Amino acid sequence: xxxxxxxxxxxxxxxxxxxxxxxxxxxxxxxxxxxxxxxxxxxxxxxxxxxxxxxxxxxxxxxxxxxxxxxxxxxxxxxxxxxxxxxxxxxxxxxxxxxxxxxxxxxxxxxxxxxxxxxxxxxxxxxxxxxxxxxxxxxxxxxxxxxxxxxxxxxxxxxxxxxxxxxxxxxxxxxxxxxxxxxxxxxxxxxxxxxxxxxxxxxxxxxxxxxxxxxxxxxxxxxxxxxxxxxxxxxxxxxxxxxxxxxxxxxxxxxxxxxxxxxxxxxxxxxxxxxxxxxxxxxxxxxxxxxxxxxxxxxxxxxxxxxxxxxxxxxxxxxxxxxxxxxxxxxxxxxxxxxxxxxxxxxxxxxxxxxxxxxxxxxxxxxxxxxxxxxxxxxxxxxxxxxxxxxxxxxxxxxxxxxxxxxxxxxxxxxxxxxxxxxxxxxxxxxxxxxxxxxxxxxxxxxxxxxxxxxxxxxxxxxxxxxxxxxxxxxxxxxxxxxxxxxxxxxxxxxxxxxxxxxxxxxxxxxxxxxxxxxxxxxxxxxxxxxxxxxxxxxxxxxxxxxxxxxxxxxxxxxxxxxxxxx
RNA sequence: GCGCCCAUAGCUCAGCUGGAUAGAGCACCUGCCUUCUAAGCAGGGGGUCGGGAGUUCGAGUCUUCCUGGGCGCGCCA
Numbered sequence: 001x002x003x004x005x006x007x008x009x010x011x012x013x014x015x016x017x018x019x020x021x022x023x024x025x026x027x028x029x030x031x032x033x034x035x036x037x038x039x040x041x042x043x044x045x046x047x048x049x050x051x052x053x054x055x056x057x058x059x060x061x062x063x064x065x066x067x068x069x070x071x072x073x074x075x076x077x078x079x080x081x082x083x084x085x086x087x088x089x090x091x092x093x094x095x096x097x098x099x100x101x102x103x104x105x106x107x108x109x110x111x112x113x114x115x116x117x118x119x120x121x122x123x124x125x126x127x128x129x130x131x132x133x134x135x136x137x138x139x140x141x142x143x144x145x146x147x148x149x150x151x152x153x154x155x156x157x158x159x160x161x162x163x164x165x166x167x168x169x170x171x172x173x174x175x176x177x178x179x180x181x182x183x184x185x186x187x188x189x190x191x192x193x194x195x196x197x198x199x200x201x202x203x204x205x206x207x208x209x210x211x212x213x214x215x216x217x218x219x220x221x222x223x224x225x226x227x228x229x230x231x232x233x234x235x236x237x238x239x240x241x242x243x244x245x246x247x248x249x250x251x252x253x254x255x256x257x258x259x260x261x262x263x264x265x266x267x268x269x270x271x272x273x274x275x276x277x278x279x280x281x282x283x284x285x286x287x288x289x290x291x292x293x294x295x296x297x298x299x300x301x302x303x304x305x306x307x308x309x310x311x312x313x314x315x316x317x318x319x320x321x322x323x324x325x326x327x328x329x330x331x332x333x334x335x336x337x338x339x340x341x342x343x344x345x346x347x348x349x350x351x352x353x354x355x356x357x358x359x360x361x362x363x364x365x366x367x368x369x370x371x372x373x374x375x376x377x378x379x380x381x382x383x384x385x386x387x388x389x390x391x392x393x394x395x396x397x398x399x400x401x402x403x404x405x406x407x408x409x410x411x412x413x414x415x416x417x418x419x420x421x422x423x424x425x426x427x428x429x430x431x432x433x434x435x436x437x438x439x440x441x442x443x444x445x446x447x448x449x450x451x452x453x454x455x456x457x458x459x460x461x462x463x464x465x466x467x468x469x470x471x472x473x474x475x476x477x478x479x480x481x482x483x484x485x486x487x488x489x490x491x492x493x494x495x496x497x498x499x500x501x502x503x504x505x506x507x508x509x510x511x512x513x514x515x516x517x518x519x520x521x522x523x524x525x526x527x528x529x530x531x532x533x534x535x536x537x538x539x540x541x542x543x544x545x546x547x548x549x550x551x552x553x554x555x556x557x558x559x560x561x562x563x564x565x566x567x
Numbered sequence: 568g569c570g571c572c573c574a575u576a577g578c579u580c581a582g583c584u585g586g587a588u589a590g591a592g593c594a595c596c597u598g599c600c601u602u603c604u605a606a607g608c609a610g611g612g613g614g615u616c617g618g619g620a621g622u623u624c625g626a627g628u629c630u631u632c633c634u635g636g637g638c639g640c641g642c643c644a
Contacts, residue, residue: 035587044586047624057624081587082624127644167644286641302642313570313640320642327644355571356639381572382638423580426572428637430579442579442593450606461603492583499583511581514591525599525608567606 002100003108003494004073004093005030008041015067016045023052032492039078039086040094040488046083057083095475097491098547105550106152109494113502114154120338121147123349124245125162128237129173131200132244132404134431135351139380141420141560143349144250145506146378148558153501158343159253162334165234165260167327172196173237174229178216180205185217204236230260244404249413249560259330268325268333272303272318275332280306280367281318305332310363328357332364339365339374346375347504352382352428378504381428383420411443414561418445421559422510444514448556449564451517455549456565458529462542465530470539477540482523486548489519493551497558506559513555520548 009030016025028045046061053060061079068077068085073093078086101108123143126132132140143159151157176195180202183189191197208216208229219225238256245253262268275281284304304315305328318329325333338346346365350358358377365375385402407416422444423429462469478484493512500508529541553563 029583031583031586033587034583034590038587042586047586050624084587164644169644300642317642322642324642326642328642352572352638354639354644358571379572379638384637427580428573432579444592446606447592450604454604454607458603465603496583503584505584507581508583511583511591514581518591521607522609524603525605528603530603567604 002104004089004097004491005041005495006111008071008073008087011071012043012045012068015064016049019063019067020049020053023049025049030495032488032495033084033086036485036488038080038084039076040089041087043085043087044083046079046085050083061085091476094487094491098475098487098543101490101493102543102547102550105554109497109551109554110152110154111494111498112154113498114150114156116154116156117345118156118158118343119150119345119347120158120160120343121150121347121349122160122162122338123147124250125164126241127164127169128234128241129169130196130198130237131240134385134402134404134407135383137248137404137407137416138383138420138425139349139351139378140245140248140250141417142378142380142425142506144248145417145421145509145559146347146349146504148251148560149497149501149506149509152558153498155501158255159251160338161253161256163234163238163256163258163260165230165258166263166330170230170234170260171226173201174226174233175222176201177204177208177233178222178225178229181208182217184209185214187217200237200240204233207236208232234260244408247408247413248404249417251560257334259334262334262337263325263330267337268330271333271336272329275305275368276303282306284315286314286317303329305329305360305364306367307360307363310367312360312363316360316364328360328364331357331361332368335361335365335375336368339369344374348375348377350377350379352379355379376504378425380425384428384430386430386432414449415443415445417560418448418510419443421506424505424507444510445561446567447521448513448517448552449561450567451520452549452552452556452563453565453567454524455520455545455552458542458545462530465532467530467532467535467538469542470536473539473543474536475540475543477537478544480523480527482519482526483541483544486516486519486523486544489516490547490551493555509555509558513552513559516548516552516555520552 012028012030013025016023016028025045025048027048028043030041030043033039033042043064045064046057049060050057058079061083064085065077065079068074068087073089074087075090076088078088080086121143124132124136124140126136126140147157147159172194173196176191179189179191179195184205195201211232216225216229219228272281281303283301285299285301286304300321302317302321303319305318306315308315316328317326318332320326335346358379362373362375362377366373411419419431478487496508496512500506527541529538529545531538556563
């Protein structure tokens with residue numbers, strides 16, 4: 001806890017506790033005012049507490065002010081407007097922060113709001129029936145960066161990828177591969193409409209031929225083929241998926257969890273039995289589906305989960321009429337197992353096309369935990385892919401979808417990652433494949449990276465000039481407005497990380513990095529850093545450049561974006 | 568018909584979980600390179616924050632209704 005923000009926040013909380021012992025001050029914030037003339041920090045404490053304390057805001061502010069004036073880091077305290085308390089920090093306190101940041105930016109940015117809580121982030125979970133396509137990118141990048149931010153803010157993060165390797169899609173995959181495999185041996189096969197059409201299917205077939213020879217051409221029973229080739233096909237697909245994840249610079253998953261294996265252990269049966277004992281699962285008949293006319297509807301008695309008692313609009317079958325678990329049933333078992341594995345908090349990153357399943361699963365989990373909200377689902381709205389202003393339709397069936405690898409080949413991981421995580425998840429947006437191809441500066445990542453290369457370049461130039469800097473740096477020489485602004489922006493880094501973590505919104509980190517780059521670019525153009533005739537000022541400025549570089553590099557690192565020395 | 572999400576500059580989007588005078592990029596206009604990378608900087612024009620009502624010291628932000636767009640609505644995955 002070396003950051004000024006953390007220290008001041010702690011002092012504020014402690015003082016409020018003394019002033020108003022019985023009042024809940026959790027809504028009190030310590031922020032950086034937009035307008036610098038309002039001070040370095042501001043708190044809304046007086047206004048938030050006015051009703052709870054039963055005094056006018058400016059009176060509350062006066063109480064708090066008297067406490068704050070005793071803080072050693074504070075130069076002045078002012079009450080403004082409806083009851084804002086504005087703090088001005090002693091310059092020395094800010095200068096001291098620069099050295100702390102530069103010596104260990106990770107420690108500086110870390111916080112304990114996570115309290116060591118075990119949180120599982122499940123994301124990506126692309127079906128192993130084809131390469132990762134562009135539609136998965138948003139959630140995959142989101143989950144990756146969110147995980148990194150949560151780790152930095154004191155959570156114990158577990159990254160999990162659910163391999164959806166049971167169900168009909170796997171039959172289709174195995175069948176598609178098997179047909180292509182037989183085709184390789186000269187058999188005249190007919191590829192049905194529902195088979196996967198991509199070239200990757202042929203590649204797997206070729207691998208199969210290489211490893212097993214003609215063994216599977218003699219087999220006529222598809223069930224036997226499925227049994228024999230399921231693992232081979234899924235493994236081959238997962239190998240490709242893992243390569244894609246690596247290409248996108250996704251931090252390693254802690255576990256790739258196989259749904260098929262889960263089914264085989266009998267875990268879902270066990271969990272359903274327990275739920276049945278608790279009265280949460282019962283046998284019943286559902287009404288016909290609404291909003292759609294179904295010709296072949298017949299009422300059937302199925303095991304149902306009482307999700308309607310927990311906010312869902314209907315009860316949901318956990319098994320289908322063939323006796324297999326439904327997607328919902330398997331998901332329910334899987335998530336119950338997550339809790340049994342000791343995770344206190346579950347975060348799932350899903351695409352908006354799964355939005356309809358959110359309520360039933362969260363409500364089911366609420367039932368299982370006895371009314372604790374353990375599961376949080378982050379929905380990624382759809383990304384519309386456009387080229388030359390026209391939408392590009394993608395379909396796995398037609399085989400014309402844009403793959404993650406294509407985008408990586410075009411723009412590289414840095415641009416792709418920054419582009420996707422720059423935006424908050426609940427808005428849908430257009431990804432222009434034409435612009436992405438151009439690799440121009442419309443992608444803000446170049447702006448941020450360029451700031452970093454400029455910082456590095458200054459030091460290269462300093463070496464070339466043979467400048468010897470002072471060991472004892474006097475930061476008080478940095479009187480320029482841009483320098484003051486930059487320093488104040490740097491000390492707020494931990495606050496922005498905490499907000500990104502607690503809101504579950506990684507894009508805030510991208511915004512912070514962009515602002516930091518802007519502050520630096522602006523400063524860069526207003527003063528010359530390297531001045532042989534004034535080594536003292538040069539030393540102080542380079543100290544600030546070094547500090548800013550540490551923060552910028554660290555924030556880029558958390559986003560999984562590289563910080564190049566040269567561009 | 569029902570549920571979830573969205574609507575902010577011409578375009579793409581931020582807006583710090585209710586705070587002080589609503590921001591950035593692109594596009595358009597005007598300036599700044601014989602000194603640290605001009606992939607940059609400084610400035611200008613451009614807004615009824617989709618519309619109405621409400622909540623309170625205070626609303627782009629919360630509630631509600633309306634309009635428009637996206638996603639979904641079997642035992643599929």
